[in-house]
Amino acid sequence: MEVDLLRIDERSVSNFGYLYEGLSNYGLDYIKDWKGESLGKFSLSIDFKENEENSLQLDFAKQFNEIPPGIYVAVFDSPELRLAGWETRPTQWFQRTNLGINSYSGIQQTTVEIRNFSDLHPIRLVEIEVIAKNNRLLFKGETDGNGQVVIPNSFLRGEKGNSPAFLLARSPKHGLSLIEFSDLKKKPRFLIRGRKQEIEQDLYITTDRDWYRNGEEVHFVVVGRDLKLKPLPEYKLIANLVNPQGELSEKVSLKLDEFGVAKGEFFISNSALHGPWSLEIKNKSGQTLATQKVAVRDLVPLTLETAISTDNESWRAGEGNRFEIQSNYHSGGQASLMSGDYIGYLKASNQHESAELKDFYFGNPKAENRTYEIESKNFQLNSEGIFSGNYKVDDLSDNPQGLYELDLRVNVQDLGGRPNPKNITIPIDTHSAYLGVRPNFQQSLATGISPQFELVRVNRSGGLLPLLDLDYKLSRIEYSYDWYYNNGWRWNRSRAAETSIKFGRFQAGQINDLPQLDWGNYELSVLDISGFVTTYEFSVGWGADGQSTADPEEVVLSTELGPNREYSLRFEAPFAGLGTILLANGDLIDSSEVAVKGGRNEFKFTAPEGLEPGFHVLLNLKRPFEQGTEHLPQIALGSTWVDVLSANRRIEMTMKIPDQITSDQDLAVLIQADLEEASVVLFAVDEGIHAINDFQNKD
Incomplete structure (x- = not known):
């Protein structure tokens, strides 16, 4: 086998299309002609057993007199591989360096930290350069005594050719190191949680319901806070009502009151299109701060309120599962002896309902529609407005297309024969365990x-x-x-x-x-x-981004608050090493170093004052490695959010209204809350409308 070793010119990486990709002969020639140089070739004789996994460690320093620090690629070829010139050869990219790079990107600034690999000590006076895609130098600086340099994010907000591409670190003693720097928000998937917040203002919008008829008004309320939960008094906003075709139907100007609250309404014209509409709340700069989806439909309020209950949260396949349907009139009284029907649709999905598992893939890929009607039946409620049934889903253990669930749809007819619909989705348990795969x-x-x-x-x-x-x-x-x-x-x-x-x-x-x-x-x-x-x-090679797939290990963190804002941080470490505990909100607040042992660990830290509504605790665990040793995985990361809410943030409120009033009476509403002053908005909504759309304000 022949091995070709090439060194890449570090100033050419910003427009080098083959970086970290497998190389063909064409890619090799391109590097030699334009982007680097070949240090030479050497032959390698190997004696591997077929159909067995084999390993071999190569020491390039023995093959060449000098290998300076830099970016290298080794390409392997042999006549026995029978590869055409355009086919990819076995390729190994590597860097020769003693500079390890960590970066922490916040809202206002990005902190870069440089440590050596051998003992993890911070390195001072390392030259840091941020290079744009067009090879322009965006930032240049040196690390301080803590091995850190702070880059204002204003240097990194260029677009297209002026956007950052790579970060290059250089030291006369420790060599150079290069990392991709094009997406500062990129991180391992297990650290991606919550909602990305791009600006300092956070708005919440809610409507009185989510279905409307032509000729009705959409009533909405907006609440505005900054990221420290302080109200935004006198803050000016624009509310837009957008129709199903994406056209602006109406807009109103709003200004938040002293409590950061504003209300408004939109009129749905008699000729308005049916379908999904949206409310968009924008600031004066045109940035969208909050949206709410609503629908315009031709509806008649329901007369019956129907509920479906089951004995278990999930049903076992191959067994009978009991369920109960209960229906009552909104005006009071049970829907005695009313007729109805139900139908079950079995659905197969490759995604779990849990938000924590949304990126994992379960089961087998199927191109066809995987929704099946499996049973329909008529029924009659008893004198108490109740029907009890038993539903059996066939054994699906030999057909693991994915995760199954049953969509049980029920219609109960009122006295006029109009159906009052209700449905419930029930997970179907087909196996004792389920495997999820996430690339x-x-x-x-x-x-x-x-x-x-x-x-x-x-x-x-x-x-x-x-x-x-x-x-x-x-x-x-x-x-x-x-x-x-x-x-x-x-x-x-x-x-x-x-x-x-x-x-x-x-x-x-x-x-x-x-x-x-x-x-x-x-x-x-x-x-x-x-x-x-x-x-x-x-697929491999079809529109891929060419990035390495190496990910750090995950560390699950838990915190417990003690007296005087002292917290206990607990975690299981996959290996022993040097840990950095960081506190962050919009940017880094504080950091401390701890010696971590493999297995269970507990450390104390004190949080500064004024961190409402909370802060992130980040753990960066590293271990040193020496020349010639296996070094992956070398990094483990963990994060958790800690709530910090003062007692007056949690409003205790009760509301009392009469059970029944006559048409000539005013509706008296008594609100009691543990507040001296507050902004209050009340919605009065027809109960039949709410029964149709099942609307709940989940926030």
Whole structure:
């Protein structure tokens, strides 16, 4: 086998399209001619056993007299590989450096920290450069005694060619290090939580309901606060009503009162389009601060209020499951002996309902619509307005397309024969455990990169289960495309061949020892002992971003408040090393270093005053490594949010209204709250309208 080692000119990386990608002969020639130099070639004789995993450590320093610090790529080739010039060779990118880079991006500034790899000490006087996509120098500075340099974010807000591309660190003693710097908000998926807040103002909007008829008014309330929960008095806003075609229908100007509250209304004309409408609240600069979706429909208020209850939150497949339907008139009284019907639709999904599991993929991919009508039945309520039924979903353990749920739709007819609908969605439990797969890359992976996957094993409600022995298989998939003519050329794709790349058994939360892959379609199948199978399809080389898939390990943090604002921070560390505990809100507030042992740890820290509504606790755990040692994973990260709310933020309120009034009486409303002054907005809404749209103000 022949090995070609090339060094990349660090000032050419901003417009170098092959960076961190697998290289063909064409890519090699391009680097030699334009972007770097070849240090030379050497031959390597290997004696590997076929169909077994083998490893070999190469010391390039023994092959070449001098390897200065820099960015390198090693390309491997052999006649036995039988590769054409345009095909990707086995490729390994690496940097020779003793500079480790951490960056923390806040709202106003970005802090860059430089430490050496050997003992994790901070390094002073390291030259830091931020390079734009057009090779322009955006920022230049040096690290201080703590190994840190602060970059104002105003230097990093350029667009297109002037946007940041890379951060380059240089030191005469420790070499150079390069990291991608194009997306400062990019981070491991397990750290992505909550809602991104781009500006200092935070607005909340609510409406009296979410369905309206022509000729009615939409009443809404806006509450404004800054990120420290202080009201925005006299803050001016624009409220827009946008129709289903995206056209501005009406707009009004608003100004928040001393409590940061404003109310308004829009009139829905008699000729208004039916469909989804939206309310948009914008500031004077035109930035959208809050939106609320509503609908315009032709509706008649319902006369019956129907409820569906079940014995269990989820139903077992293959077993009978009891449910109960109860219906009452809004005017009072039970819907005795009224007729109705129900119908069940079984749905298969590859996504779990839990927000914590939204990025994980469950089950097998299916192109067709996976909603099935499985049972319909008529019924009659008893004298108390109740019907009890038993519903059995067939055993689905041999058909694990994904996560199943039942959409149970009920109609109860009132005295006039008009249906009053109600539905409920019930998770269906088909297996004792379910496997979720989450790739550490986007839908497509660059050629020459080893894919990595994170796995989770849960029960049907989303509770975590221990990862037992799991079987996996990585395969390359070949498709054939059958073309036909029907008002234009069309095609059907069918699976033609499958080639096994690697298979095995593991018991861990990640699969990270897969080989580098060439252009094509692939799938990863993982089998649990419960019989549940998850198959994730992905492509290599199709529009990939070319980024490395290496992710740090996750550390789950928990905090407990003690006296005098002293907190206890607890976590399980995957390895021993140096930990940095950081407190942050919009930007970094404070940091401290601790010696972390592998396993359970607990540390104390004191939070500064005035951090309402809360702050983030971040943990950056690093371990040193020496030359010639295996160094991955070298970083583990964790984060958690700590609420800091003063007692007067939590309003205790009661509201009393009469159960019944006559048409000539005023509605008296008594509100009691533990406040001296407050802004109050009351909505009076027809109960039949609320019964139709099931509207709830979930905030």
